Amino acid sequence: MRPYQRFAIDDASQVGEARRAAQVLAAELGFDDAAAGRLALGVTELGTNLVRHAGGGALLLGLDGDAVELLSLDTGPGMDIERCLQDGFSTGGTAGTGLGAVKRIANRFSAFSLPQRGAVIAARFESRTLNAPRPATGYSVAGLGLPAPGEQVSGDGWGLRIKDGRPLLLVADGLGHGPEAAAASDLALDLFRRSTLNGPAAMLEDAHPTLRSTRGAAVAIVAIEPTLDRLVFAGAGNITGRLISGVSDRSLISQPGTLGVQIRRLQDVVHDWPDHAILVLFSDGIVSRWNLEGAGGLLACDPMVIAGWILRDHCRGRDDATVVVVRRH
Template identity: 35%
Template sequence: MNAHGELLAVECEDVAWFRDQPEAARGSAAALGRRIGLGETRTAELVLAVAELAANLTKHAVNGSVLLRVLRNQEVAGVEVIVVDGGPGIADVTAALRDGTSTAGTLGIGLGAVHRLADSFDIHSQPGIGTVQVASFWPRSSRPSRAGEVAVSGITRAISGEEVCGDAWMARVDTGERASSAHREEATPRRVTGPVAPDWSAMTATRPQGERVSGASPDADSSSRPGTRGRSVPLVRAAVAGPGQATLVMSCDGLGHGPMAALAAQAAVQAFRTGAARTPEQAMEQVHRALRGTRGAAVAIARIESDDRVLFCGVGNITAALVTTTSRANLVSHPGIVGHQMRHLRTYESSLPARGVLVMHSDGLSERWAPTDLASVLHHPPALIAAHLLRHAGTRRDDASAVVAKAAG
C-alpha cells in the first residue's frame, strides 16, 4: 500500500533479455523508449543508463544479463531495466554509487549517475555471488506517484533457444466493486472437468456457503519440502472475499515451451486481467474456461487482503510459499491441467507475515531454496527479490518465472 492506503500494482511486459550484447541492449532501449513515448530526452537518458549497466557486465561480471521491459499503470508507460549477474559482486556498494567511480574503461558515468537518472534504482550485491540491479524510467512530464512501493512484481525468462516465454504472471487490484454487476453465485457446488467445447463467455461459478475447516488438510503440511519450517495451512470451504481492497496475483506456466505455451499463458493473463472474480477459486474457473482449446497450463492464484489474510488456490506444478527471513511455509497446489482436467478446487487460508513475502514460481526454478537464500533481499522491492530468486534457483532447461508479493505496510 502507499501512504494513502491505496494498493500499488503495475502491469509488466518482459520485452527482451540480452547476454553479452551491450550494443543490442542499447539499440533496443532506444527503440523501446520511442515506442512507448518516453520522449527524446528521457529516452536518451535511458539509453545512457543501459549502456553503462551493460558495459559494467562486459567488463566486470560473470554470466551477466540485461532485461528490458515495459511498465504500465492506468495513466502512463515506462521502462524497467533489470540487470543480473553471477559474480564477482561489489564489495562496497556505497562506494560504487559515488560519482566518478568507474574502472576498466566503462563509460565513466558510474552507478551513481544511473541512480540519479532513474526514477527508482535498487541494487543488491554479494561478493562472490553476484549483483542484481533494477532501474525504472518514466516520462518526465507524467511520472507516477512515488508515495509507496509497488506491492507485486515478477520476472519471466524463456528457455534457451526460444524467443517467447510460456510462463506469465499478472496482478490486479480488487476494489470490491468489480463483481457487483458482472458476477452471480450459483447455489450448488460445481465440479470442473475437461476437456469440453470452448465457452469463452461463460461466467464463473462459486462454491456454496459452508463452514471453514478448523484443522489442517493432511496434504497441506509443508514440512517435507526442502528448506522449510513446515506448518499446516488450513483448507477453507466456500472461501469468501473479505471487505476492502485486495490484490489478486496469478502465476501461470503454459505446458511445454515455445509459441503454443506462450499462447496459453497469454490467454490466462487476459482472462485474469479482465475477469470479475474476487476469490482465487472463481478466478481459476475463469482461467480454465479461457484455456480450453489451448495446450493448458499450471496456474496458481492468491488473494492478499488489507489485513494480510491470504487465500490460495493452485492447480499443477507451481511452487508457492510464504517466506520470512527465517521461515518458509509452502502452499498446496493440486494435480491437474487448467484448461483440460481440473477437478475439485481447494482454497487454503493463511496470513502473510509482517515483512514477509508471497513467492510463486514455475518449475523452471528449482524448489530447493531456503529462507536464508532470500533473507538478505526481503527488504528490497519485489522485482529485485524475484530477479534474485531467478538467478539463484533458475535453470535454462525450461521457461522460468517468479512473482513476489509483499505484505502491506
C-alpha cells in the first residue's frame, strides 16, 4: 500500500498544495465532479481550521481501496468537538460552519480532541453517494504509513485478507528505507496474499526462502478470530503488537530475525482478546514504549483517529513509520 502524503500547514497558502494533491487522488479513483468537489472542500476547511484555530499542524492524504482518507493533526489548544460541529459556533469570528460541513459531506467522519493536546480529525471520501449501506463485518481496521524523510516510497507495508472466513493482517518493514526496502515489503505482501497455508508462523516460514532475493524484511501476521475472543500472532523482527483496553495493555512480541536473511523456528502464539480492547500493530518507525495515558476516550474513537493520534505523538521522524489499528464490533 502506498504511504500517506503529509502536508505541513502553518499558513493559509499551504492549503492549496494539499488540495491539488487530493484532486490528483480523486482523478485516479475516477471521482465525478461532485465527489471531487466534496473532497476539495474537506481539505480546504480542515486546512483553514489548522491555521485559524490550532496554530498550524499537518494534513495527511492517502488511498484506502476506492476512497481517499483525509486526516488533520495538530497539537494546539484543543476543541470541544460537539460544540464545534454545531453550525454557528465559532471561536475565531467566522461563520462557524466549517467542521460541521466536513462531517456532512464526508462518507465517514470521526474526531478526538483534548485540552492543550490538540486534535485528530479523520474524514473519508468515496465516489459513492453519502449514507450508502456498508457490508457488515465483525471488525474495523485502519492503517497509516509515512515514508522516511526525503523518500517518496515507504519500506513499510500492510495488508488484510480474508481466508476461510478469518481475517489475516500483515505488517512488513523492509530493511532500511527507500525503493529496495519497499521491494522487500511488497514481495512479503504478495506472498501473503497468495499463500494457501493457514497459520501465521507457517506463512512466514514459507515466505522466508523467496525473500532471500531481497534485502529482507521484518514481518508479523495476525490471524483474527473475533467469535472466539482471541487472535494468533507470529512475527520475525521489529514489528510489535499491543492489545489495549481501559484496564489492560498486553504486548505481542515478534521473535528475533529477518525474513529473507535469518530466522529461528517461528511459533504461533494465541492471545485472548479482552472485551473492548483494540489491536495495534506498528513498525519501528513508531517509538516502542508509547502509551495513551491521559487520553481518556480515545479508545472509543474510529480506528483511523486512534492511528492518527499514535502516529502524531510517537513517530520517530527518521524512518518509515506504520501503525495499524483493529477494533472488534
